[in-house]
Amino acid sequence: MTDAELTDLVKKALYAVAPDIEDQPIDPEKSFRGQFEIDSMDFLNFVINLHKATGVDILERDYPNLQTLSGAIAFLHQRLP
Amino acid sequence: MPSLGADMEAGTLVEWFKKPGDHVRRGDIIALVETQKGAIEIEVFNEGVIGEQRVQPGCKVPVGSVLATIFDTEEKQTPRPAKETTEKVKQRPAERLGSAREATAATALSIRITPAARQRAAALGISPESLSAGADGVIGIAQVPPGPEREPAMKRAPRSGLPGLDRDEMRKAISAAMVRSHRDIPHYWVAHSIDAALLFDWLETQNAVRPIEKRLLYAAPLMKAVALALKEVPELNGRFEEEVFRPSTAVHMGLATSLHGGGLIAPAIRDVDSKSVDDLMSAIADLVPRARLGRLRSSEMTDGTVTLSNLGEGSADSVFPLIYPPQVAIIGCGAATPRPWAVGDAVTVRQVMQVTVAGDHRVSHGRHAAQFLTRLSDLISHPETL
Numbered sequence: 461m462t463d464a465e466l467t468d469l470v471k472k473a474l475y476a477v478a479p480d481i482e483d484q485p486i487d488p489e490k491s492f493r494g495q496f497e498i499d500s501m502d503f504l505n506f507v508i509n510l511h512k513a514t515g516v517d518i519l520e521r522d523y524p525n526l527q528t529l530s531g532a533i534a535f536l537h538q539r540l541p
Numbered sequence: 542m543p544s545l546g547a548d549m550e551a552g553t554l555v556e557w558f559k560k561p562g563d564h565v566r567r568g569d570i571i572a573l574v575e576t577q578k579g580a581i582e583i584e585v586f587n588e589g590v591i592g593e594q595r596v597q598p599g600c601k602v603p604v605g606s607v608l609a610t611i612f613d614t615e616e617k618q619t620p621r622p623a624k625e626t627t628e629k630v631k632q633r634p635a636e637r638l639g640s641a642r643e644a645t646a647a648t649a650l651s652i653r654i655t656p657a658a659r660q661r662a663a664a665l666g667i668s669p670e671s672l673s674a675g676a677d678g679v680i681g682i683a684q685v686p687p688g689p690e691r692e693p694a695m696k697r698a699p700r701s702g703l704p705g706l707d708r709d710e711m712r713k714a715i716s717a718a719m720v721r722s723h724r725d726i727p728h729y730w731v732a733h734s735i736d737a738a739l740l741f742d743w744l745e746t747q748n749a750v751r752p753i754e755k756r757l758l759y760a761a762p763l764m765k766a767v768a769l770a771l772k773e774v775p776e777l778n779g780r781f782e783e784e785v786f787r788p789s790t791a792v793h794m795g796l797a798t799s800l801h802g803g804g805l806i807a808p809a810i811r812d813v814d815s816k817s818v819d820d821l822m823s824a825i826a827d828l829v830p831r832a833r834l835g836r837l838r839s840s841e842m843t844d845g846t847v848t849l850s851n852l853g854e855g856s857a858d859s860v861f862p863l864i865y866p867p868q869v870a871i872i873g874c875g876a877a878t879p880r881p882w883a884v885g886d887a888v889t890v891r892q893v894m895q896v897t898v899a900g901d902h903r904v905s906h907g908r909h910a911a912q913f914l915t916r917l918s919d920l921i922s923h924p925e926t927l
Contacts, residue, residue: 478801480801480833481801493855496801497799497801499799499853500758500759500760500853500854501758501760504756504758505826505830507753508753511753518753519749520748
């Protein structure tokens with residue numbers, strides 16, 4: 461997948477959890493939690509969405525890598541064939 | 542007009558779904574009512590025949606007003622106020638929610654207008670007062686000038702863009718409840734630091750072997766522990782109404798939920814004390830998104846016997862919340878963070894959570910709160926028993 465496709469995929473997974481932020485810009489380096497009041501429940505659902513969309517197994521210890529847009533893209537890049 | 546929460550003072554009847562003479566059965570939806578927290582469907586509780594409808598669409602009436610009378614099927618002579626029979630209500634699908642909201646203020650009193658007409662008028666920014674009624678005395682869709690229907694209404698929607706939620710109205714509802722709480726309830730607060738390391742260890746072990754959809758958030762075992770500890774201190778679980786405290790045997794726990802973009806709501810999960818941790822996790826996963834979308838059921842807004850305010854990961858250390866009336870306690874949990882902790886003679890680092898009880902002094906005292914916190918600490922140290 462290209463970076464642009466991955467960006468779309470991650471954004472989609474996030475918007476599904478927080479549809480109210482769809483019209484807001486995302487700072488790729490800042491944590492979702494810091495930018496959008498994403499709590500643990502939202503984050504878990506976001507991770508579930510990523511897993512469903514990609515089939516990538518995501519462990520709890522991977523969570524810190526998924527806190528930002530750029531982190532999530534890099535993580536998926538690495539895990540996807 | 543049923544009360545759908547301590548902060549509800551009045552509701553606007555939007556639409557009747559039944560007319561006088563209609564036969565109704567338990568569970569039938571007879572009307573749509575708009576409140577500050579969205580539009581709610583009113584269900585009938587008994588079987589009977591609709592008598593007089595005393596409130597017309599567009600009228601805002603205080604809680605407790607008789608909306609309509611219902612005759613028993615057998616004895617048609619004894620009308621019964623429908624309000625007594627309409628306590629069970631449920632939320633209406635979201636697409637209907639947006640329609641009536643904007644008209645609430647404009648049609649405060651006695652303008653008869655159909656929902657469709659109201660929606661179009663609101664979308665066009667036309668006050669219903671400025672419209673003339675049709676031949677039947679009701680403003681119908683024909684009396685409102687045609688216009689681009691949905692789009693303007695969508696653009697005027699609240700910041701979140703979600704139907705069913707109006708941040709300003711919700712802010713008012715929260716204000717009303719908290720003013721009442723602060724004014725009427727003699728609060729006291731007791732706080733305790735709890736070593737939650739064993740809980741987090743247990744959670745990590747559990748989640749390592751669970752598929753991603755089955756993983757637990759610590760809120761689930763925490764809720765269970767809080768509920769079990771509350772069972773042993775009945776003075777903190779129940780309702781204080783009309784100067785009488787009624788303890789509750791079951792723990793129906795309101796979960797303070799912040800909404801994206803502001804707003805707060807505390808819908809209740811029933812029987813937390815008797816649900817498994819997995820069931821609680823499913824209940825949270827079901828409830829939180831619905832709270833944020835404005836799709837709660839009325840029972841979730843009215844059934845709480847206590848509230849949990851869990852700040853969650855990455856948040857502040859402690860919270861001193863206000864009780865949600867008519868409840869008599871609220872439990873506040875700060876973020877669990879690594880802290881120096883004395884174990885025997887040594888100092889070690891543990892995940893410590895500061896838990897606060899706000900209690901109602903008319904019902905309980907600091908001793909009750911301390912008793913609860915000690916018991917909670919025990920339970921959190923034995924997560925496998927939850």
